[in-house]
Amino acid sequence: MLFDPFPEYKPRDFVFKIARTPQELQGYWNLRRDVFCEEQGVFVEHDRDEVDDHAIPIICATLVAGMVDEVVGTVRIDERQPRLWYGSRLCVHKAHRRLTEMSPGVSVRNHQPVHRGFGALGAGLIYKAVSTANAIGCDRFLANVQEQNARFFQRLHWLKLEEKVLHGRVHAHMEAELGHYPPAELVA
Template identity: 45%
Template sequence: MIELEPRQFQCPGYYVRAASTRFEAEGASALRHRVFVREQGIFAEHDRDEIDLIATHLVALSTYAHEADQVVGTVRIHEDSPRLWWGSRLAVDRDFRAVSRLGTELIRLAVCTANARGCDRFLAHVQMQNVPLFQRLHWQPLEEVDFHGTPHMKMQVDLDYYPPCSDPVAGWYHRSAPRPAP
């Protein structure tokens, strides 16, 4: 029998949508803890803050027999001042990174949702290793900043590439694309 490493496993597809159940909200928060506290050590005990109370939390869910299974990706968005929106806490479970473009899909839902809610400017503090990914997705670097003690790039997205999504709770089903052979 062939044993697959966890990261070689690919779901046929994922739900990408706004968290609307306790299971989704708790899954997002557990994922953030795994990534930002345990893996990256950016926060010592927890990564929650006051923005969580006002933010819209988005999730990517793996599927099993076409049903939503586990929260394997998350990001949050909030309006900081009129028409100025921020995205933060983007995280994809380690075993699901660079397999199905979940980071890309979460960024897409984040910006399209803000666009539908009257956003003129959408910003994020992006970890330096992720700047090329964001640039490919039509984000422009603005300035390097120290954020939570680590260097980040403040970036702004070109909203023209992100059409409004007015029903983020419905979100969409993202079909896995097979990775090209090495």
Template identity: 60%
Template sequence: MLIERFRAFQPQDFVFKLAQSEEDQAGFHALRRRIFCDEQGVFQDDDRDAIDESMIPIVCKPIIAGMEDEVVGVVRIDEREPGVWYGSRLGVALDFRRIRRFSSAASVRNQQPCNAGLGAIGAGLIYKAVSTANAIGCHEFLATVQKQNARFFERLHWQPLEEIELFGLPHVKMRADLNYYQPAASVA
């Protein structure tokens, strides 16, 4: 008897959107907890903070058989002073961090570039976050990024500003190039 190994199914079609439904918001918070509490141990039981009261949650969900599946990527954005927006709590589910290809429908569906390659879901979330803020009055978009991820952001048109420590970990404060992240065609 011959037993062949099969590759695990990895979807290639995704939607990047604001988390508006209860299901999307529950998935948003559950994934953050898995990444920042359980996996990384940055926070003990929950990673929620005062920013969650005024933030806009963004999620990435795979499209399987024409239907949205569970939340596999998250990021939140918030305006901390007029026109100055921040992105934070960017995370991608462990099984989706190595997605290498998107279907051609992903760019059309999301009205944004969906680049293939390592970190593709993270890059899509970043694009959705910055372009959404840019569409609603952003003139500066900042983030504090864990230091090991700073180079990834630089490849996505971000400029490092300073190194800082947050939650006992080295971070880099960074600024997005708003000329690269054109305002979103729709904020949804």
């Protein structure tokens, strides 16, 4: 009993924010590489492209003692025409995809709803992405979503417009219903 292994610690406290510090940005790039290159094999060495030159990087990070610890989710947003925004490179660390509970403070701290059940961090990143663009000035928010994730987005008030093949994979071209994503607070 004394020497029984302790269960692995899994943080339940998160912050959704624009990545600004060198640590946050490094975690953002590392996670994207891990998911899109290593895990999915969509890209070879890195997934960076010309969109990254002007995109806003958004992260979900674990909090330990109130401080950012590890980046466990990413998405980027960019304005491609006046008031037309896109979200892309959404990913969540494999160990956090099946998260079903978050601390009660997550909603208050992030000024956004907390989604329960599988996909909670992905839903939080989507909410932060669209509501951030909405705060900056957005009339339409679009994304090309890997086909296996289209139903998840539809549950979050997205409309499927058409199918496209990108990077050798079928994607759903989708649009967010902006009324479900009020403008975010831009301080975090």
